[in-house]
Amino acid sequence: MLAFISRRMAAAVAMLLVIGTIIFSLLIIVPGDPAELLLSTGGGSASAEAIANLRVNMGLDKPVLTQYVTFLYNTARLDFGTSIVDNGSISSVIALRLPRTLEIIIAGTIFALLLAIPAGTAAGLRAGGKFDITASAINALLTSIPGFVLGTLFIFFFAQVLGWLPAGGYVAFATNPMQHLQMLVLPALTVGLHLATIVFRMTRASVLEMRGHDWVRTAVAKGLRRKRVVRRHILYNALGPIITVVGLQLGILLGSTVLVEFIYNWPGLSGLLVSAVEQRDYPTVRAVILTVAAIFIGINLVIDILSSLLDPRIRLQ
Amino acid sequence: MMSVRNFHKRMILPSLFLAALIIIPFAAPLITADDPVKIAVRYRLAAPDLEHWLGRDEFGRDRLARVLYGGQVSLTVAFVATTIACIIGTFFGLVGAYFRGPSEFVTSRLSDIVLCFPPILLALLVVTLFGPGSVTLVAVLSVLYFPTFARITFSEALRVTSLDFVEASRALGTPSYRIVLGTVLPNIAGPLSVQYSLTAAAAITIESGLSFLGLGVVPPAPSWGQMIRGARQFMNQDPLGIMIPCAALVLTIFAINFFCDRLRDTLDPKGASGSSMDEVSKPKAQADAPTIKDPDVVAVINKLRLETAHFGTPAVIEDVSLILRANQCTALVGESGSGKSLSSLALMGLLPGAIRQVGGTLQLRRKSDEVVDLGFLDARTLEDIRGNDIAMIFQEPMTSLNPIHKISDQMIEAITAHRPMSRSDARAHAIALLKRVGMNDAERRIDSYPDQMSGGMRQRVMIGMALSCEPRLLIADEPTTALDVTIQAEIIELLQTLRQDQGNGLSLLFISHNLGVVADIADRVAVMYSGLIVEEGPAAQILRDPHHPYTRALIESMPSSHEELNSARGDRLPAISGTPPLPSARPSGCTFRDRCPIALPACADIRPALYPSADGERAVRCLRAPEAPAGVMNHQTEAA
Numbered sequence: 001m002l003a004f005i006s007r008r009m010a011a012a013v014a015m016l017l018v019i020g021t022i023i024f025s026l027l028i029i030v031p032g033d034p035a036e037l038l039l040s041t042g043g044g045s046a047s048a049e050a051i052a053n054l055r056v057n058m059g060l061d062k063p064v065l066t067q068y069v070t071f072l073y074n075t076a077r078l079d080f081g082t083s084i085v086d087n088g089s090i091s092s093v094i095a096l097r098l099p100r101t102l103e104i105i106i107a108g109t110i111f112a113l114l115l116a117i118p119a120g121t122a123a124g125l126r127a128g129g130k131f132d133i134t135a136s137a138i139n140a141l142l143t144s145i146p147g148f149v150l151g152t153l154f155i156f157f158f159a160q161v162l163g164w165l166p167a168g169g170y171v172a173f174a175t176n177p178m179q180h181l182q183m184l185v186l187p188a189l190t191v192g193l194h195l196a197t198i199v200f201r202m203t204r205a206s207v208l209e210m211r212g213h214d215w216v217r218t219a220v221a222k223g224l225r226r227k228r229v230v231r232r233h234i235l236y237n238a239l240g241p242i243i244t245v246v247g248l249q250l251g252i253l254l255g256s257t258v259l260v261e262f263i264y265n266w267p268g269l270s271g272l273l274v275s276a277v278e279q280r281d282y283p284t285v286r287a288v289i290l291t292v293a294a295i296f297i298g299i300n301l302v303i304d305i306l307s308s309l310l311d312p313r314i315r316l317q
Numbered sequence: 318m319m320s321v322r323n324f325h326k327r328m329i330l331p332s333l334f335l336a337a338l339i340i341i342p343f344a345a346p347l348i349t350a351d352d353p354v355k356i357a358v359r360y361r362l363a364a365p366d367l368e369h370w371l372g373r374d375e376f377g378r379d380r381l382a383r384v385l386y387g388g389q390v391s392l393t394v395a396f397v398a399t400t401i402a403c404i405i406g407t408f409f410g411l412v413g414a415y416f417r418g419p420s421e422f423v424t425s426r427l428s429d430i431v432l433c434f435p436p437i438l439l440a441l442l443v444v445t446l447f448g449p450g451s452v453t454l455v456a457v458l459s460v461l462y463f464p465t466f467a468r469i470t471f472s473e474a475l476r477v478t479s480l481d482f483v484e485a486s487r488a489l490g491t492p493s494y495r496i497v498l499g500t501v502l503p504n505i506a507g508p509l510s511v512q513y514s515l516t517a518a519a520a521i522t523i524e525s526g527l528s529f530l531g532l533g534v535v536p537p538a539p540s541w542g543q544m545i546r547g548a549r550q551f552m553n554q555d556p557l558g559i560m561i562p563c564a565a566l567v568l569t570i571f572a573i574n575f576f577c578d579r580l581r582d583t584l585d586p587k588g589a590s591g592s593s594m595d596e597v598s599k600p601k602a603q604a605d606a607p608t609i610k611d612p613d614v615v616a617v618i619n620k621l622r623l624e625t626a627h628f629g630t631p632a633v634i635e636d637v638s639l640i641l642r643a644n645q646c647t648a649l650v651g652e653s654g655s656g657k658s659l660s661s662l663a664l665m666g667l668l669p670g671a672i673r674q675v676g677g678t679l680q681l682r683r684k685s686d687e688v689v690d691l692g693f694l695d696a697r698t699l700e701d702i703r704g705n706d707i708a709m710i711f712q713e714p715m716t717s718l719n720p721i722h723k724i725s726d727q728m729i730e731a732i733t734a735h736r737p738m739s740r741s742d743a744r745a746h747a748i749a750l751l752k753r754v755g756m757n758d759a760e761r762r763i764d765s766y767p768d769q770m771s772g773g774m775r776q777r778v779m780i781g782m783a784l785s786c787e788p789r790l791l792i793a794d795e796p797t798t799a800l801d802v803t804i805q806a807e808i809i810e811l812l813q814t815l816r817q818d819q820g821n822g823l824s825l826l827f828i829s830h831n832l833g834v835v836a837d838i839a840d841r842v843a844v845m846y847s848g849l850i851v852e853e854g855p856a857a858q859i860l861r862d863p864h865h866p867y868t869r870a871l872i873e874s875m876p877s878s879h880e881e882l883n884s885a886r887g888d889r890l891p892a893i894s895g896t897p898p899l900p901s902a903r904p905s906g907c908t909f910r911d912r913c914p915i916a917l918p919a920c921a922d923i924r925p926a927l928y929p930s931a932d933g934e935r936a937v938r939c940l941r942a943p944e945a946p947a948g949v950m951n952h953q954t955e956a957a
Binding site: 148217220222252258262273311 | 437
C-alpha cells in the first residue's frame with residue numbers, strides 16, 4: 001500500500017514538473033519578445049523603457065536555463081513572484097482567494113454527488129423505465145447548458161424574478177454566516193448541477209454494467225436483502241469507476257468555476273485570473289493556472305488512493 | 318449489427334435538427350436585411366415589432382440579425398477548430414499506431430497532460446499572450462483538442478490493426494498506406510465522428526464562455542456569448558435579451574449532443590439495451606394451495622412452463638416436472654440451451670428479467686416443514702428462502718464472487734442474512750465451513766480476496782457459502798465445468814462427502830452435461846432436450862439401458878463409454894449430428910426427430926408425452942420406446 005502511494009505521488013510530482021515546464025516554455029516559444037508582446041495593446045506598442053523594465057522584472061534578460069531553474073525553484077517554494085500590474089506578491093493574493101474557490105467547488109461537488117448518485121443508481125437499476133427515461137432526458141438537456149448560461153438564468157429566476165436569493169456578491173463567513181451561505185447557494189448550485197450531469201451519466205452506466213455481473217446473482221442467491229445487494233454488490237463496485245471519472249471531470253469543473261465566479265461576483269481565484277488576463281499580467285495568470293493544475297493533480301492523487309482502497313485489484317497489481 | 322435502414326431511420330431526426338441549426342445562421346442574409354452591427358441608440362431595448370421580430374439590443378441593434386450572425390461566428394470558430402484538431406490528431410494517432418515507439422509516447426502522454434488543464438484556463442493563458450480574437454480562439458481550440466483525437470485514433474487503430482482480417486491483408490502483402498486508408502480509417506470513422514461532435518459542442522461552449530468574459534470574439538462582431546454579456550445588465554427591463562442568445566446556444570449544443578448520442582447508440586447498440594433488474598412478472602393467481610404429502614420430498618416442479626417476455630414467442634421451457642427428495646441426488650442432463658439452467662434458476666426465483674413463468678408450480682418444503690409455492694411468494698419471503706432453504710453453486714467460480722470484498726465478508730453476510738449471530742461467531746462459523754470444504758489454513762485464507770485464489774479454491778468457498786445455513790436443497794449448476802479435470806474430481810468428491818455428512822437430508826440437484834460425472838454422483842437422472850424432459854428415472858437404469866435415442870446418443874458420445882464399448886473396433890467417436898432447434902424453430906411432432914437416427918414418419922405428426930414404465934420408476938418421451946403405449950403409433954399412422 002505504501003509503495004503504491006509513493007509511486008503515485010512520484011508520478012504526480014513528475015506531472016507537475018511537466019506542466020510547469022510547458023507553462024514556462026510558452027513564454028520562450030512565442031514569436032518575438034514576450035515583454036513587448038505583453039505590453040502591446042491593440043496594435044500600439046509600449047515604450048522601450050517599459051519593455052526593458054518588464055524584462056528585468058520577469059527575469060527575461062537572463063539566459064533561458066537560469067530562468068527555468070529560477071522559475072522551478074521559486075514555484076517549489078510557492079513563490080510566484082510579483083504582479084506586473086501592481087507589483088504585489090502573487091502568492092499572498094492566491095492564498096487569500098484560493099479558499100473561496102475551493103468552497104464553491106466543495107459545496108458544488110457535495111451537491112452533485114448527493115443528487116446524482118442516488119438518481120443515477122435508480123436509473124441504472126431500472127434502465128428503460130419511466131424514471132430512467134425522464135431523468136436521462138432532463139440530464140441530456142442540462143448537459144447542453146453551459147455553466148455561464150445556467151448561472152445567468154439562475155440569477156434571472158432566483159434573484160430577479162423570485163427574489164429568493166442574492167444575485168451575487170461575497171461576505172466573509174465570519175462577518176455574517178447566514179448571508180455568506182445565502183450567497184454561496186447559487187454559485188454552488190451552478191457548479192454542482194454541471195458536475196451532476198456527468199456523475200449521473202457515469203453512475204447510471206456503471207450500475208447498469210455492475211448489476212449484470214455474476215457476483216450480483218450470487219449475492220441474491222445468498223438471500224441478501226435487495227437493499228444490501230444494491231449497496232454492497234452493485235453500488236460499492238460502481239464507485240471506483242464513478243470517482244475516477246469525477247476526478248478527470250474536475251478539470252472541466254475547475255474551469256467552469258472561472259465563469260461562475262465571474263457571474264456571481266465571487267472574489268475567488270477566477271476574478272483574479274480574469275482581471276489578470278484583461279491586464280495581460282502574465283506572471284499572475286501563470287501562477288493561477290499552476291495552482292489550479294496542482295489542485296487538479298492533487299485531487300486525482302487522492303482519488304487514485306481512494307479507488308485503490310475500494311478495489312484490492314488495483315493495489316495487488 | 319444494426320441494418321443500414323435502421324441506421325438511417327434513427328439518425329434522420331437528429332441529423333435534420335442539427336442541419337437546421339447549422340444552416341439557419343448561414344442563411345441570415347435571406348432571413349433579415351438588417352445589419353448586426355448598425356447602432357441605433359434611439360431604439361435601444363425596443364420591443365419586438367413587425368420589422369424587428371426579436372426587438373433591439375442595448376445599442377439598438379437588430380437582435381435577430383445579431384443572433385443569426387453571432388451563430389455564424391460561433392459555429393465557424395467551433396467547426397474550423399474541431400476540423401483542424403481532428404485532422405492533426407488523426408494524423409498523429411495513425412503515425413503513432415503505425416510506427417509505435419517514441420511517437421506512441423507523444424500521442425498517448427500528450428493528451429494526458431492536456432487533460433490536466435481545465436481547457437478554458439489554457440485558453441485564457443494563450444489569450445493573455447496573444448490577445449483576444451477569433452484567430453487566437455481557433456488556434457487555442459485546435460491545440461486543446463487534437464491530443465484527444467490522437468489518442469482515440471491511436472487506440473482504435475491499434476485495435477483494428479490487430480484484427481484478423483487486417484493481419485491477413487498485411488500477410489498478403491498489401492502496402493501499409495492501403496491498409497490504413499482502406500481498412501483502418503473506415504473502422505475508426507465511428508468513434509472519430511462521435512468525438513468530432515463532442516468536441517464541436519465543447520468548442521462552442523468555450524468560445525461563448527470566453528466571449529462572455531469579453532476575452533473571445535472581439536466586439537463589435539456579434540457572438541452569442543457577447544450578447545449574453547451585454548444583455549445581463551438589462552435583464553430586469555428586458556428578459557428577452559438574455560433568453561434569445563441563451564436559447565440559441567443551448568439549442569445548438571443540444572442538437573449536437575443529441576446527434577452524438579444517437580450516433581453512439583447506433584454504432585454500439587449494446588449500450589442502449591437494458592431490461593429491468595427486479596421486474597420479474599409472476600403468474601396471475603395461485604391455482605391450488607401447495608401440497609407435498611410425502612415427508613421425504615423437498616421440492617416438486619410440476620409442469621413448469623417458461624416463456625420469453627416478448628409477446629407471442631414460444632416457450633423456452635415447455636414442460637418440466639421433477640420430484641426432488643431428501644438424501645437424493647437428481648441430475649439434470651442435456652446440451653447447452655436445453656433449459657436445464659433456467660429450470661434451476663426458476664427454483665431460486667432468479668430468472669432473468671426477459672423470461673417469465675407462465676404455467677406450472679414450484680413447490681418447496683421449507684426447513685420449518687411449511688410448504689410454499691415459489692412462484693407466488695413476495696420478494697421478502699423469497700429472500701428468506703434463498704440461501705437458507707435453497708442454496709446454489711454456479712458454474713463460474715472466477716466471476717461468482719465479488720472481487721472487491723474479502724472472502725470473510727462475503728461468507729459472513731451470507732450467514733448473518735439468515736441467522737441472528739454476532740460477526741465474530743459468524744466468522745468462526747465461516748472458518749469451520751472452509752475447513753469442511755477442505756481449505757487448508759482457513760483462518761488465514763478467509764481474509765484473502767477472490768483474486769488471490771485459484772478457481773478450485775473459489776468453488777470450495779462457494780460450496781462452503783452455499784452450505785452455511787444448512788439448506789434442504791442445494792442446486793449445483795455445472796459446478797465443475799470451468800475447472801481443470803483433476804480439480805473437477807476433487808470437487809465432485811467433496812460434494813459427495815458433504816451430501817452424506819449433512820444431517821438434515823440434503824437434496825442435491827446436480828446440473829451437468831457430463832454423463833461421466835453424473836454416473837458418479839446421481840441417484841436419479843432427468844435428461845432435457847429443447848425445453849422438455851425426454852427421459853427420467855434411476856441413474857443406473859438410465860445410463861445402462863437408455864430408452865430415448867437422445868439419451869443413447871449422449872451416452873455413446875462419451876469418450877470413456879465409447880472406449881469400453883468399442884475399443885476393439887477402433888472406430889470413431891460418434892457425435893450427435895445437427896444442433897438443437899431454437900425455441901422459435903422447433904419442428905412439429907417430436908422435437909428431436911430431425912436429429913434422430915430411428916425417426917419414423919409418425920414422429921412428425923405426434924408430439925410424444927412422457928410415457929411411464931410399468932413399474933412407474935422411469936419415463937420416456939419417445940414413440941419408439943418400450944414404454945410407449947402400443948396403440949399410439951398405429952392409430953396415428955392409419956390416420957395419416
